[in-house]
Amino acid sequence: MELIVAVYDDWGIGRDGTQPIALSADRKFFREMTRGAMVIVGRRTVGDFPGQKPLPGRVNVVLSRGNQEIPGFTLCHTPQEAVELAKDAQRAFVIGGGSIYRQMLPMCDRAIITKVHITPESDTYFPNLDQMPEWDMTQILRSGEENGIAYEMCVYERKGTA
Numbered sequence: 001m002e003l004i005v006a007v008y009d010d011w012g013i014g015r016d017g018t019q020p021i022a023l024s025a026d027r028k029f030f031r032e033m034t035r036g037a038m039v040i041v042g043r044r045t046v047g048d049f050p051g052q053k054p055l056p057g058r059v060n061v062v063l064s065r066g067n068q069e070i071p072g073f074t075l076c077h078t079p080q081e082a083v084e085l086a087k088d089a090q091r092a093f094v095i096g097g098g099s100i101y102r103q104m105l106p107m108c109d110r111a112i113i114t115k116v117h118i119t120p121e122s123d124t125y126f127p128n129l130d131q132m133p134e135w136d137m138t139q140i141l142r143s144g145e146e147n148g149i150a151y152e153m154c155v156y157e158r159k160g161t162a
Helices: 024-034 080-086 100-106
Strands: 002-008 012-014 037-044 059-062 074-076 092-096 110-116 137-147 149-158
Touching: 002 024, 002 100, 012 100, 024 092, 024 110, 024 137, 037 080, 037 100, 059 080, 059 149, 080 100, 080 110, 092 100, 110 137
Parallel strands: 002 092, 002 110, 037 059, 037 092, 059 074
Antiparallel strands: 002 012, 110 149, 137 149
16 A cells, blocks of 8 residues: 655644645646545545545545545545455555554555655644655655745655565
8 A cells, every 4th residue: 555645844744634835746746646546535634625525536535433424435434444445446545634644654565755845834744754764765756846845756665565
């Protein structure tokens, strides 16, 4: 299983349930990477989706302890349930938010990280994979600059799984 996330220089990912700074290049990259895949998301993050609707062209799975059905989403109550469901998918990505990333990171072997070189105020953080000995950055897929903000799309792989 994979995950995809944009992080700031301090590995912040959001504030008040949304991204303080979002780059259009990263949004486009996210769409390209996840198109046709299963995406696993937390209930609160669904609230940040356009119209709170499922992402088109993907199998949308919401991980929630509650029982509220969300139209267009398959409901899973535990990370293990989501992992079982993902076994039938050709490709599956964990896409947030913060608590979902923390719960699902141990089950992921690959992480696609867009490093956005700016540090807005965040209240939600992703674990710093550069400081975790079990993860290696193996590739930079793309890099660029948008509105004066540099970025790189990086691949991290869990050691011993490549």
